Amino acid sequence: MDTSKRYISMCKKALEMQQYWKPQNGDYFYGRPYDIDEEDVPPGINIYFECEDEYYCVIPRNYSIKEGFKGESDAVFLPRLDNLYKMVLHDTPYELMERFCKWSAKLTITMQERYQTLEQLWMAFVMETNHGLLWSGKDWVLKENK
Numbered sequence: 001m002d003t004s005k006r007y008i009s010m011c012k013k014a015l016e017m018q019q020y021w022k023p024q025n026g027d028y029f030y031g032r033p034y035d036i037d038e039e040d041v042p043p044g045i046n047i048y049f050e051c052e053d054e055y056y057c058v059i060p061r062n063y064s065i066k067e068g069f070k071g072e073s074d075a076v077f078l079p080r081l082d083n084l085y086k087m088v089l090h091d092t093p094y095e096l097m098e099r100f101c102k103w104s105a106k107l108t109i110t111m112q113e114r115y116q117t118l119e120q121l122w123m124a125f126v127m128e129t130n131h132g133l134l135w136s137g138k139d140w141v142l143k144e145n146k
Helices: 005-012 081-086 093-105 109-114 118-131
Strands: 028-031 044-047 076-078 133-135 140-142
Touching (some): 005 118, 109 118
Antiparallel strands (some): 133 140
């Protein structure tokens, strides 16, 4: 699982993906869990865990299991590969892989150098396929149609 600063930045700026996040057990997120209010404790990587005893839950700050996010949250959803696969509409896994292979074969050397992990590569595929956005190295920008 990619927990690099680059991947966190890519995810944080992928607002199209962040706004639809409905936390599930096992989801990775960057931020502070709800029970840590100390501003001097830096945010970190957490794995969402919902349980009956709230003392043991690991959920983002400003998140309610019953009501979802309330107000601003510093939590950034970090999708695993299986999360990313599910974000692209496809009929069969073979169709998904064929589309991914055709897309990745067209990447320029510059684009290939921007994506250093499978999560980063699949995130770029999802964002371009679903939203027409490319990672500039700093932000998601609209793809220019040529």
